[in-house]
Amino acid sequence: LVSRKLKQEDTIVQFDNGGIIGAGTTSFVFGPCSVESKEQVEAVAKNLHEKDEKFIRGGAFKPRTSPYDFQGLGEEGLKILHEAGKRYNLNVVSEIVNPAHFELADQYVDVFQIGARNMQNFELLKEAGRTNKPVLLKRGLSATIEEFIFAAEYIYAQGNSKIILCERGIRTYEKATRNTLDISAVPILKQGTHLPVMVDVTHSTGRKDIMLPVARAALAVGADGVMAEVHPNPSVALSDAGQQMDFEEFESFYKALNEFKSKF
Numbered sequence: 231l232v233s234r235k236l237k238q239e240d241t242i243v244q245f246d247n248g249g250i251i252g253a254g255t256t257s258f259v260f261g262p263c264s265v266e267s268k269e270q271v272e273a274v275a276k277n278l279h280e281k282d283e284k285f286i287r288g289g290a291f292k293p294r295t296s297p298y299d300f301q302g303l304g305e306e307g308l309k310i311l312h313e314a315g316k317r318y319n320l321n322v323v324s325e326i327v328n329p330a331h332f333e334l335a336d337q338y339v340d341v342f343q344i345g346a347r348n349m350q351n352f353e354l355l356k357e358a359g360r361t362n363k364p365v366l367l368k369r370g371l372s373a374t375i376e377e378f379i380f381a382a383e384y385i386y387a388q389g390n391s392k393i394i395l396c397e398r399g400i401r402t403y404e405k406a407t408r409n410t411l412d413i414s415a416v417p418i419l420k421q422g423t424h425l426p427v428m429v430d431v432t433h434s435t436g437r438k439d440i441m442l443p444v445a446r447a448a449l450a451v452g453a454d455g456v457m458a459e460v461h462p463n464p465s466v467a468l469s470d471a472g473q474q475m476d477f478e479e480f481e482s483f484y485k486a487l488n489e490f491k492s493k494f
């Protein structure tokens with residue numbers, strides 16, 4: 231169902247606030263790794279609103295590698311995102327890790343994210359497919375492109391066609407970056423499916439010093455958007471402290487990426 235052979239036109243995911251993802255419109259999803267406090271989310275939301283951005287991301291249920299690391303604020307985190315989203319006209323993108331949480335999250339979240347670690351959590355995919363909200367599906371850490379497409383198919387098969395694919399890097403032997411961004415996945419997914427494709431430059435690179443050229447590369451190969459993490463004070467962040475941009479870094483990244491985008 232997600233195949234380009236069955237549907238030639240690009241799927242476009244549209245939002246009430248004017249936000250749009252797909253068909254060559256370059257969309258950005260920025261925000262902190264985790265929701266940590268009202269003040270933190272408020273600061274990021276205000277910053278994004280001033281840029282006329284339409285989305286904010288933030289994790290409330292965090293799939294952490296270690297059980298002793300910060301696990302997220304749960305429903306309280308979703309409420310914080312929702313409040314900020316309402317105040318600043320931003321769609322909320324947040325990860326769901328438990329099939330039973332879609333109902334709860336539905337009142338707070340505009341885009342359900344399914345994270346890399348859950349790309350083949352088939353019960354989660356099916357439940358996402360039964361919702362009527364857009365789903366941002368991230369590629370698994372060691373998923374092939376074919377497996378990634380099948381994961382999207384699981385969602386689509388349940389009746390939800392609003393799916394955004396997100397390439398976020400895969401695991402290889404290379405240690406210079408956190409993951410290896412599979413840049414060729416973007417045109418392959420665009421050719422093979424009719425779904426929007428975004429690139430997460432934070433989790434793929436894990437390096438702020440190369441985020442801009444990598445984001446440019448993503449747009450150059452046809453990505454419909456870019457995701458990146460921004461935090462008011464990354465040094466005290468409760469997750470991914472080393473890779474989130476502070477506002478100053480974000481400002482120059484944003485400006486340069488928009489200049490690049492306007493050349494297309």
Ligand code: PEP
Nearest residue numbers: 289345346347368398433
């Ligand atoms: C995230 O975007 O918050 C995240 C955990 O990313 P990923 O699932 O790609 O690791």
Ligand code: MN
Nearest residue numbers: 263459469470
């Ligand atoms: Mn993160």
